[in-house]
Amino acid sequence: MIDPADKFLAGLRKIMAERGLKEATLSEAAGMNSSYLRDLKRGKAASPKLSTALRIADHLGMSVDQIIGAADRSVAPGPTIAIAGTVGAGAQVPLVDVYEKGDGPHVLAPQGLGVHGIVAVEVEGDSMEPTYSSGDILFYSRETHDGVPSEALGHTCVCEDENGMVWVKQVKLGSEPGLFHLISLNPQSDNIHDVSLKWASRVRLHWPRDLAVKL
Structure with missing residues (x-):
């Protein structure tokens, strides 16, 4: 019988490879010495206690069982993008720096789109039918930190109003x-x-849920 600790480590290796995570960065983010994961992979550190595994899983936005399960699947064939949150006709979404930290679920990056500065959000509910359906993934990037660029006008955008509400709407001049x-x-x-909008970014790509490869 395979030791669950070995399966956890095997799954963790695949997840780190998919997300491009560094051992020292993840170790420190999970509250451990920066060399912990490196030493663990080299057999120089004891298998993680449950509390340690839970901290690692929490930072990755996963459960311990999900990390163990990753040991039995193939490594994603390409880079991934973090899913920042969910959006409907109007929903509060934690967008600030989420994609930079790389927490939470990921989606396989579409070919040709790149990953630098790209944010993914998942559609929730039927408020955007028939254009977007629940489970679809929208990709966008912030051309400017604040304001509404002219290229966003007349197009479907992810935008934030002055009250902090995030919307997916077509933006037109008032x-x-x-x-x-x-x-x-x-x-x-x-x-x-x-x-009044704090910012608006044009949706660059839409993937139906049956095409999006979530990890």
């Missing part, structure tokens, strides 16, 4: 400078008029 109309993708949903 009735006054600095204000914008947010047009719903679902004809049955309400539009929002003359709102």
Whole structure:
């Protein structure tokens, strides 16, 4: 019978390879000495206690069982992108620096899109039907940290209003400078008029849920 600790380590190796994570960075993020994972892989450190495994899993946005299960699957054939959160017609999403930390679930990066500065969000619910369905993945990048670039106007964007609400809407100029109309993708949903936006970024790619490879 294979030792669960060995399966945990094997699964952890695959996840780190998929996400491009460094041993020292993950060790420190999980509250351990920077050399812990390196020494563990070389057989110079004791197998992780449950509390240590839980800290590692928590940092990766996974359960210990999920990490163990990763030992039995193939390494993803390419780079991955962190999923920042979920979006509906309007939902609070923790977008700030999430993709830089690499926490949480990942999706295999589409060919040709690259991974630097790219954020992925998952659609939740049916509020954006028929354009986007629940489980679909949207990819975008922030051209500017603040403001609404001209190239975003007239297009579907992920955007944040002054109250901190994150939306997926078509962005159009409002009735006054600095204000914008947010047009719903679902004809049955309400539009929002003359709102101030902190930022807006055009959706660069949409993947239906049956094409997105989540890890």
